[in-house]
Structure formats: C-alpha cells, structure tokens
Amino acid sequence: MIKIQEQAAQASVILGNEVFKEVVTNIELSLIEQWKNADKQEDRDYYWYKVRALESILEDLQACMDNNLIENSIK
DSSP states (O other), X not given: OOOHHHHHHHHXXXXXXXXXXXXXXXXXXXXXXXXXXXXSHHHHHHHHHHHHHHHHHHHHHHHHHHXXXXXXXXX
C-alpha cells in the first residue's frame, strides 16, 4: 500500500503537469461543447455527468494533497 505522503506527492505532480492541465482543459471544453450541441435531453445529461465526473476526479486529487498538508501541519 502506498503511503499517504507518496500519494499526495504524486497527486501534486499530476496536478502541476502542464500537459495534464492542457489535456484536462481540452477534454472539459469538448464535453461542454457536446453538451451545448446535444439535441436530446439524455445526451445533454450524459455529457454533463462526464463533465462533473472529470471535476470530481480533479477535486479528489486536490483533496489527497490537502489532506496530506493538514496531517503534516498537525504533527
């Protein structure tokens, strides 16, 4: 099992990577564009859920980093 500190360090590397940021931005913009142009409600829902899923993953990575910062500041 990977230690929390290592997970936080890797999350930081991922979130700080310029290529990763660009890819995520491009994916998000593409999904939003597809959402805007969808004809059916079920298609709009599908793309909106994908946007939210992407945001959730980014939030989880950020939380992994933040939790490690909190744990280290308590010690």
